[in-house]
Amino acid sequence: MSNLLLQLKGLTKGYPGVVANKDVTFDIRKGEVHALLGENGAGKSTLVKTIYGLVHPDSGSMTLEDAPYRPADPRAARNSGVAMVFQHFSLFDALNVAENIALGMENPPSQRDLAAKITEVSELYGLPLDPSRIVGDLSAGERQRVEIIRCLLQDPKLLIMDEPTSVLTPQEVDILFETLNKLRNEGTAILYISHKLKEIRTLCDHATILRLGEVVGTCVPAETLARDMAELMVGGTLHVPERAPTEAGDVILSLKGLSAPAPTEFGTPLRNINVEVRRGEILGIGGVAGNGQDELLLALSGEMPTPAGMVSFQDKDISQMRPNGRRALGLLSAPEERMGHAAAPDMTLIENGFLTAETRMGLSKNGFLQWGKARAYAEKVIQTFDVRTPSPDNAARSLSGGNLQKFVIGREILQDPEVLIVNQPTWGVDAAAAASIRQALLDLAANGSAVICISQDLDELMEISDRFAALNGGALSEPRPAQGLTVDEIGLMLGGAHDMEVAHVEA
């Protein structure tokens, strides 16, 4: 019997206007962790959806353990021993863990047997999970455990994991890796999708790198420089943001005891946040998703007014001020969700420029819009930030995620803010564009503005922040100088490992 588990031969899949996968060929061996590396839009998702039976290739073939493999749907894939943990969880908040897992099963056993089985598997792999807890109360890391255990109950031969660490603290990442290592030693193959090179170098045995839908290289990550992998991924040399040493100026924004109830049922309340932000500095705010990032941005942008005295701008209380009043003062923001929050998908880029730039750029007169000025402003953003679009008359939804993000960030930066708050500024943006966005934020701070950068990408925060603080359960830790912080210290600030423990059983 050969050592090969899954072979992909010449897989090609096209969508109208783009080729998502072109002649993709590689092998996954039994008991290896195989990395699939590539930028957003490189075709990773299409490829794993093909393996999981969600997408049918236009041409090419797959063999699983030397037998032809052509899953008609995810159920067929699961029956063949292929399981997948998605980046976005498909769990019902209102049901408990066992009920959620039973929903995905063909013939669910009784709740009691299932609960016993869940406890058994979770202890075996060091992923403790109480089957009777309500999913809505779980942290993101715990939700991921539900998804992983759901897969492990099927005893898979191949486990696909799509960007699993994007919602975890460093400690949780370590524990996840322990679990994955244990699975590998038992002979389970893992297809690990990520663009985080450090993780791939510590975890993966082989890597296949995709760019624009094609395989551009394979390597053994432990023996390859991160820089070389990045350049294969990007297809060019990478520009690393430069920073001039800046001196922090006067306090411009201060939060005193900022507290707010959760705006939605499964939101996070803000708890007594105290911080002062000075001109010329970048305050990096890290944290695992769902720990109050969105709520903090809403409280700062003015979408969620808070009781008086909690938010002040240059000693002026602005807690109750609405977004346009704050913009007039110079406090601008860019939310995480681009489609539908930072930008209106069906409106043109001109209209989307007007969306936030009306007040500061004088795009209206007595309430009447000045389309000429609005167009000129949109064109300026498009040009300065290299937004790829045929014209400013195109609808925002016709742009790729990364391009729209460049537009959204550029729209705020060109308004010359005094304080800019960004949430996940480079999420889903390719490496080159991410570097230019970070550079723009650094330049802004160098010119005397204050920047608050909320992000889940710790590497990004370490690269640009002067001070670092972490959000955990809606509370903000004491900010500390970013230079010299170790990964362990950051992890503790992020809230540690959320009750995780290392695998009990030695493999």
Added chain:
Amino acid sequence: MLRLEKRPQPSKAWTYAAPLLAVVITILLGGVLFWLLGKDPIAATRMIFWDPLFGDFAAFYLPELLIKAAPLILIAIGLSFGFQAGIWNIGAEGQYIIGAICAAGVALAFYPLEARWMIFPLMIVAGIAGGAAWAMIPALLRVYFKTNEILVSLMLVYVAEVLINAFSVGLMRNPDGMGFPGSRSLKEYPAAANGDLFPNLGSFGSGIHWGVITALFAVVVAYVFLTRHRFGFNVRLAGQSPRAAAFSGVNPNRLIILCMVLSGGMAGLAGMFEVAGPSGQILGSFPAYYGFTAIIVAFLGRLHPIGIMLAGLLMALTYIGGDAALQPLQLPSASIQVFQGMLLFSLLAVDVLTNYRIRFSKGAIA
């Protein structure tokens, strides 16, 4: 196998072609309907859509067309702002009735004073205020108690219908009317009458009353506000992405109240022009479903002022042509409403093409 695929951008061409195609489909389906009823489909279609405009009696029908189109356009323009913002005032009919009652109340209170300079403008104010107040009920309930404005505004229509019946036999009954229901005729009260402004134009008058002029004015003002003013921008933004609107600084509650008051006020204004002119009195038969038909007019006109003007004229044509065809063809009177309903449904069906394209694919879709 047919499959719908979302277009990356809404198709400009289909945005304008869809209403026209819907009209053609309705005429064809209407022909089938007449044929099933045993009538000559071509003669019937011709009688409804052609004769009122170009037939022997066009001079009689054209003024009627303006009289019917004016309230439809006024109400539909008011509704179009709310509809674009995702605020569904379905009760324009009720606001139209209440506007008429308030305006008539003002006129009857001053009867028989001869002071048109004061009474007519006061009636306009009362009509707008009455309609706006009636629309404020669902607006405030939605803002403060999160009720559904569709249900509340719709149910208030039935309340308004009961009220106008009660007024026509109670408080507003004509004391000189020998006990018949209905108020004094405002048409015959010169200080309040909303009559033909150019009665000598054409052999049956021009049909142009103050409501027609106001409707035309409303089209122009609405166009300017929709395309060039922050209010129109906020309305479109709130309808397309409420979160982006909040981020942009739109206060959603204020927008709900503004849109409801605007649509209610316009409906009330239409009611005032109607009760002082073409209809002439407060009577149980005053409601003519203009408030409901205006919903079709608003969508048929793409919620765009110019489109609404054209759609209002078209819808008025189905009223007039339908009325004209009832007698000679022995059509049931409900057939006109069937016609109008078919128009809305064909529009909604064809509308899919604006945002989706049809693809033909072999193989099964997993």
